[in-house]
Amino acid sequence: MxxxxxxxxxLALATPATAAPPCLTAREAESIxxxxxxxxxxxxxxxxxxxxxxxxxxxxxxxxxxxxxxxAADRAWPDARMAVAKLSDPSVTxxxxxxxxxxxxxxxxxxxxxxxxxxxxxxTIDRLTTLLExxxxxxxxGIVVTTLQFLRAEKAKGSRAVAGxxxxxxxxx
Numbered sequence: 001m002x003x004x005x006x007x008x009x010x011l012a013l014a015t016p017a018t019a020a021p022p023c024l025t026a027r028e029a030e031s032i033x034x035x036x037x038x039x040x041x042x043x044x045x046x047x048x049x050x051x052x053x054x055x056x057x058x059x060x061x062x063x064x065x066x067x068x069x070x071x072a073a074d075r076a077w078p079d080a081r082m083a084v085a086k087l088s089d090p091s092v093t094x095x096x097x098x099x100x101x102x103x104x105x106x107x108x109x110x111x112x113x114x115x116x117x118x119x120x121x122x123x124t125i126d127r128l129t130t131l132l133e134x135x136x137x138x139x140x141x142g143i144v145v146t147t148l149q150f151l152r153a154e155k156a157k158g159s160r161a162v163a164g165x166x167x168x169x170x171x172x173x
Contacts, residue, residue, distance in 0.1 A: 072137035
């Protein structure tokens with residue numbers, strides 16, 4: 001089952017070319033971002049370990065900061081699961097009810113964002129994380145989603161600087 005779930009989720013997220021592609025509300029996209037946030041922070045901390053001091057917020061493997069995001073991720077999972085179902089084939093609904101769905105989803109999302117980190121950018125990422133730390137996690141997720149929407153619009157204009165930014169299927173306002 002563990003091996004079949006990633007394949008099934010990948011197939012389910014593919015939409016037929018003739019169908020209008022579904023899109024997410026900003027809140028649904030934020031829920032998906034929230035679910036991935038704790039792992040994004042953990043992996044970013046690992047990538048940036050040699051570039052940042054040990055007391056850096058993103059290098060802390062546990063503590064109040066990460067606990068706040070983990071609690072928000074747990075609360076966001078039901079909405080994120082429904083959002084993924086909205087983008088998927090109806091047959092994926094049963095798979096999304098599985099205990100394996102969330103870790104598989106996170107393992108698919110995190111590399112899309114974290115895999116692009118240049119270690120030279122770690123001090124900037126650390127500074128941004130420190131500035132965002134006082135905000136509620138939902139607000140941070142909103143900033144992430146809004147930034148990805150902006151970058152997607154720039155990509156649509158032909159900007160090569162953002163060519164590698166993943167497309168986020170958020171509905172137009």
